[in-house]
Amino acid sequence: MCETPSRERTLVSRPYDPHSFEEKWQAVWEAERLDAAVEDPDRPKKYVLEMFPYPSGDIHMGHVRNYSIGDVVARYFRMRGYSVLHPIGWDAFGLPAENAAIKSQTHPATWTYGNIERQAASFRRMGFSYDWDRTVRSCDVDYYRWGQWIFLKFWERGLVERKKSAVNWCPGCKTVLANEQVIGDGVCWRCKSVVEKRELEQWYFKITEYAQELLDDLETLPGWPDRVKTMQANWIGRSEGAEVDFTVCDAAGEPTEQTITVFTTRPDTLFGCSFFLLAPEHPLVREFTAGTAYAAAVQEVVQAASRETAVSRTSGEAEKLGAFTGRYVINPVNGEKVPVWVSNYVLMEYGTGAVMAVPCGDERDFEFARKYGLPIPPVVVADDDPLLGELQGVAERIMTDVPWTEAYDGPGVMVQSGAFTGLRGGKASEGMRAVTEWLAARGQGRFAVNYRLRDWLISRQRYWGNPIPVIHCPECGLVPVPEADLPVVLPMDVDITKGETLADHPEFYNTTCPRCGGAARRETDTMDTFTCSSWYYFRYCDAQNSSAIFDTAKVAYWMPVDQYIGGIEHAILHLLYSRFFTKVFRDMGLADFSEPFTNLLTQGMVKKDGETMSKSKGNVVAPEEMVARFGADALRVYILFMAPPDKDLDWSQEGLEGIYRFLGRLWRYVTEVAEQEDAATGDEGATALRRERHRVVGKVTEDIERFQFNTALSAMMELLNAANDYHRTAAPDVRDTALEREVAETLTLLIAPYAPHMAEELWREVLGHRASVHREPWPSWDPALAQAEEVEYAVQVNGKVRGRVSVPADADSATVEAAARADERVAEHLAGREVTKVVIVPGKLVSFVVR
RNA sequence: GCCCGGGUGGCGGAACAGGCAGACGCGCCGGUCUCAAAAACCGGUGGCCGAAAGGCCGUGCGGGUUCGAUCCCCGCCCCGGGCACCA
Numbered sequence: 001m002c003e004t005p006s007r008e009r010t011l012v013s014r015p016y017d018p019h020s021f022e023e024k025w026q027a028v029w030e031a032e033r034l035d036a037a038v039e040d041p042d043r044p045k046k047y048v049l050e051m052f053p054y055p056s057g058d059i060h061m062g063h064v065r066n067y068s069i070g071d072v073v074a075r076y077f078r079m080r081g082y083s084v085l086h087p088i089g090w091d092a093f094g095l096p097a098e099n100a101a102i103k104s105q106t107h108p109a110t111w112t113y114g115n116i117e118r119q120a121a122s123f124r125r126m127g128f129s130y131d132w133d134r135t136v137r138s139c140d141v142d143y144y145r146w147g148q149w150i151f152l153k154f155w156e157r158g159l160v161e162r163k164k165s166a167v168n169w170c171p172g173c174k175t176v177l178a179n180e181q182v183i184g185d186g187v188c189w190r191c192k193s194v195v196e197k198r199e200l201e202q203w204y205f206k207i208t209e210y211a212q213e214l215l216d217d218l219e220t221l222p223g224w225p226d227r228v229k230t231m232q233a234n235w236i237g238r239s240e241g242a243e244v245d246f247t248v249c250d251a252a253g254e255p256t257e258q259t260i261t262v263f264t265t266r267p268d269t270l271f272g273c274s275f276f277l278l279a280p281e282h283p284l285v286r287e288f289t290a291g292t293a294y295a296a297a298v299q300e301v302v303q304a305a306s307r308e309t310a311v312s313r314t315s316g317e318a319e320k321l322g323a324f325t326g327r328y329v330i331n332p333v334n335g336e337k338v339p340v341w342v343s344n345y346v347l348m349e350y351g352t353g354a355v356m357a358v359p360c361g362d363e364r365d366f367e368f369a370r371k372y373g374l375p376i377p378p379v380v381v382a383d384d385d386p387l388l389g390e391l392q393g394v395a396e397r398i399m400t401d402v403p404w405t406e407a408y409d410g411p412g413v414m415v416q417s418g419a420f421t422g423l424r425g426g427k428a429s430e431g432m433r434a435v436t437e438w439l440a441a442r443g444q445g446r447f448a449v450n451y452r453l454r455d456w457l458i459s460r461q462r463y464w465g466n467p468i469p470v471i472h473c474p475e476c477g478l479v480p481v482p483e484a485d486l487p488v489v490l491p492m493d494v495d496i497t498k499g500e501t502l503a504d505h506p507e508f509y510n511t512t513c514p515r516c517g518g519a520a521r522r523e524t525d526t527m528d529t530f531t532c533s534s535w536y537y538f539r540y541c542d543a544q545n546s547s548a549i550f551d552t553a554k555v556a557y558w559m560p561v562d563q564y565i566g567g568i569e570h571a572i573l574h575l576l577y578s579r580f581f582t583k584v585f586r587d588m589g590l591a592d593f594s595e596p597f598t599n600l601l602t603q604g605m606v607k608k609d610g611e612t613m614s615k616s617k618g619n620v621v622a623p624e625e626m627v628a629r630f631g632a633d634a635l636r637v638y639i640l641f642m643a644p645p646d647k648d649l650d651w652s653q654e655g656l657e658g659i660y661r662f663l664g665r666l667w668r669y670v671t672e673v674a675e676q677e678d679a680a681t682g683d684e685g686a687t688a689l690r691r692e693r694h695r696v697v698g699k700v701t702e703d704i705e706r707f708q709f710n711t712a713l714s715a716m717m718e719l720l721n722a723a724n725d726y727h728r729t730a731a732p733d734v735r736d737t738a739l740e741r742e743v744a745e746t747l748t749l750l751i752a753p754y755a756p757h758m759a760e761e762l763w764r765e766v767l768g769h770r771a772s773v774h775r776e777p778w779p780s781w782d783p784a785l786a787q788a789e790e791v792e793y794a795v796q797v798n799g800k801v802r803g804r805v806s807v808p809a810d811a812d813s814a815t816v817e818a819a820a821r822a823d824e825r826v827a828e829h830l831a832g833r834e835v836t837k838v839v840i841v842p843g844k845l846v847s848f849v850v851r
Numbered sequence: 852g853c854c855c856g857g858g859u860g861g862c863g864g865a866a867c868a869g870g871c872a873g874a875c876g877c878g879c880c881g882g883u884c885u886c887a888a889a890a891a892c893c894g895g896u897g898g899c900c901g902a903a904a905g906g907c908c909g910u911g912c913g914g915g916u917u918c919g920a921u922c923c924c925c926g927c928c929c930c931g932g933g934c935a936c937c938a
Contacts, residue, residue: 184933227855227933234854234934241938264938277938318936343936350937357938363852364936452937571933641876642863648931652863654877662876664891702867711865714875721875728893794871799919801871825905839918841870849918 016667018631051566061606075753089136145487223599237452241265263351268431272379280305380425465526473513633755697781
């Protein structure tokens with residue numbers, strides 16, 4: 001701001017016309033490499049990142065919002081003197097490319113790269129300040145080869161597994177899905193088809209090995225929204241309890257050597273176990289019932305369960321079905337024989353697929369017991385339950401049913417529980433610990449923790465993805481591709497329009513075993529695209545490295561990401577997978593931190609008339625059209641002004657026009673001030689304007705720091721309004737033109753992160769500076785100058801505002817009170833009454849309590 | 852059912868820490884300029900009563916704490932999201 005404005009400006013006052021300069025500056029900035037990230041050990045760094053976009057081609061308002069937020073943050077930090085990394089790239093593998101290819105008879109690569117070009121052009125047109133040299137595209141072999149390398153490293157660490165189990169099959173995408181990718185009422189996250197269950201052999205990453213750490217470390221993320229952390233914690237679903245071993249009896253009812261282990265969170269209720277359940281898919285079901293009189297009824301339950309899976313879960317609870325297997329197991333705490341049933345409400349996927357049923361304490365067991373007439377002996381009774389009078393201190397079982405209409409799972413007194421009778425029962429109770437310790441001492445049980453989180457199924461039966469680098473050898477079994485043989489290149493000559501995948505491509509899958517040299521077959525599944533997006537932010541730190549995944553020193557400089565911005569829809573999916581990858585990278589020595597994203601901002605959706613914009617609804621507002629009419633700056637400012645970033649935003653054309661007018665007013669003010677002759681200095685109004693200038697700079701700074709871009713912009717509007725009022729009302733011979741110029745420059749600097757093109761045009765062409773506004777330091781402010789010398793106090797009498805008085809800012813409370821009492825209206829309300837209390841809030845208000 | 856958010860003028864939203872509710876913008880109304888309109892600029896704009904001064908009411912509903920509650924507590928209603936037979 002100390003530069004001498006150049007006097008040979010040719011541009012005289014002209015109206016705001018964004019089209020005359022926006023693209024000009026975009027070209028200049030790129031030529032000047034204004035936004036290149038530079039590792040500077042002498043400066044603090046900020047890594048600002050928005051979520052990896054899928055190259056769908058057209059940009060939509062959601063993109064505009066996501067990337068505008070990130071751009072303001074990146075530009076602001078640059079002006080604050082940080083070394084900033086703000087990269088972009090494309091999550092370029094995935095199914096839509098295949099679908100589009102089939103539809104338009106083109107290759108997925110053609111479609112994808114074409115879309116990337118179009119989208120990059122749109123991003124450039126929006127003026128987003130990326131370091132384009134760091135662009136990564138996940139379908140480039142230079143990128144995905146490192147994804148294969150990661151697979152091999154995970155393999156070495158025992159984090160890769162191939163196993164057969166019931167998996168989610170999406171009939172729409174014709175591939176399997178990970179659990180996280182089945183959302184809502186059992187539908188595919190991408191195409192919303194109802195997902196089916198299939199028994200298949202698939203590849204997994206063992207994310208469950210990190211379940212505890214993924215849960216615990218949520219507490220190290222104060223910069224994440226609680227909502228996201230809660231969702232992840234629920235997804236991981238840790239429960240504490242015990243494993244209990246039940247001895248299996250043979251068909252004749254005699255004990256055998258065999259045991260079945262169950263997981264329970266309530267070992268204190270073991271004395272209330274009146275039956276035992278197996279999941280329909282449990283392998284023992286067949287063993288127990290084959291050839292017996294029970295087989296038919298049991299088979300009916302098994303069949304019914306296999307029909308209902310996945311689909312019938314959609315609404316409410318499924319009907320509980322069960323059948324007795326004819327077998328018994330022995331309850332280790334009391335030696336009692338308990339009948340084994342099969343029921344559809346027991347899940348094979350959770351715990352051991354077997355459950356001890358305690359109907360008095362578990363609602364599902366209660367319902368089942370009532371339906372099939374099984375006993376419900378009470379064992380944990382609430383302190384105010386009338387039953388307690390009868391059962392308190394009774395160790396033997398004297399009661400096998402309860403007068404209840406539902407199970408009781410709260411805390412209470414243990415009854416009918418042998419040696420444990422009288423202890424406190426309930427979740428995390430002394431009774432639970434005592435029973436578990438007793439079992440552990442006999443080797444019939446132990447403390448245990450269970451998670452809802454399942455291993456991550458990463459194989460996909462699709463073409464357009466990263467090939468899994470494994471070879472199936474008939475002699476050696478599963479053999480990983482040697483590191484030296486990477487990359488396994490995705491062949492381009494697959495005829496996708498015929499629906500071919502790698503499994504239809506003998507030139508790809510016919511190979512030799514790297515171990516024995518014999519004929520072998522390549523794995524033809526590709527990896528889940530979420531594996532690509534789980535580490536791209538590492539690659540940005542060293543995007544062009546051809547000899548290693550990245551230089552760890554560069555990662556140490558830039559990572560972790562200081563501010564991550566993206567949609568809430570990835571609360572579990574991408575954000576959980578990325579946390580997992582980061583922890584494994586740390587254990588591999590590639591990173592010295594445990595969490596990739598220090599601060600997370602989840603932005604809201606952009607809607608139209610309360611509905612999500614979609615082509616099928618025909619309510620899409622195209623960003624390109626708005627840019628063509630109002631310019632990129634107006635669109636950026638509008639979308640940041642209309643709502644706080646984490647809330648949904650409803651599109652309003654009038655709102656955008658209002659912002660365009662605001663930018664026009666700002667433009668006019670700065671151009672008028674820039675052109676006026678220097679004149680007199682100072683009058684009463686100048687002091688107020690100067691104060692407003694300092695107040696607003698402070699306010700805008702605070703607001704950006706807490707992502708309140710809407711109120712930051714409001715404050716700028718306030719300053720502009722004040723500046724315009726002054727400009728209009730102050731007499732020309734006393735108007736402080738130096739101050740006006742300072743205000744004009746301040747406003748230009750403050751708006752620069754939001755409206756970068758206009759700010760640059762004003763700064764360089766109108767205000768006459770040589771260097772870019774985006775290289776200027778952020779304006780400073782003096783809180784003392786922002787302070788008014790007079791402060792207005794509201795005066796309340798019995799809680800109602802009865803007057804306002806102005807007093808000097810440094811007045812003591814006695815002075816303030818006296819001024820308040822002196823106010824005419826206040827005096828009226830105080831007249832003839834007794835003041836019992838006076839409260840003075842400095843700088844704000846005086847409150848009289850009267851009787 | 853459980854767990855998170857949220858409910859403020861005609862609309863989007865503001866009030867950061869219990870202290871003047873409605874900043875800023877949109878819309879609307881009135882005015883200036885114009886032959887006229889648009890644009891631009893200026894002024895007004897929570898509701899009710901009142902000529903005005905002023906008064907009363909008002910942040911989903913009902914209670915409570917407090918000199919004072921959009922904010923804290925208790926009990927509800929509605930909207931959005933997540934999870935949902937997880938033993």
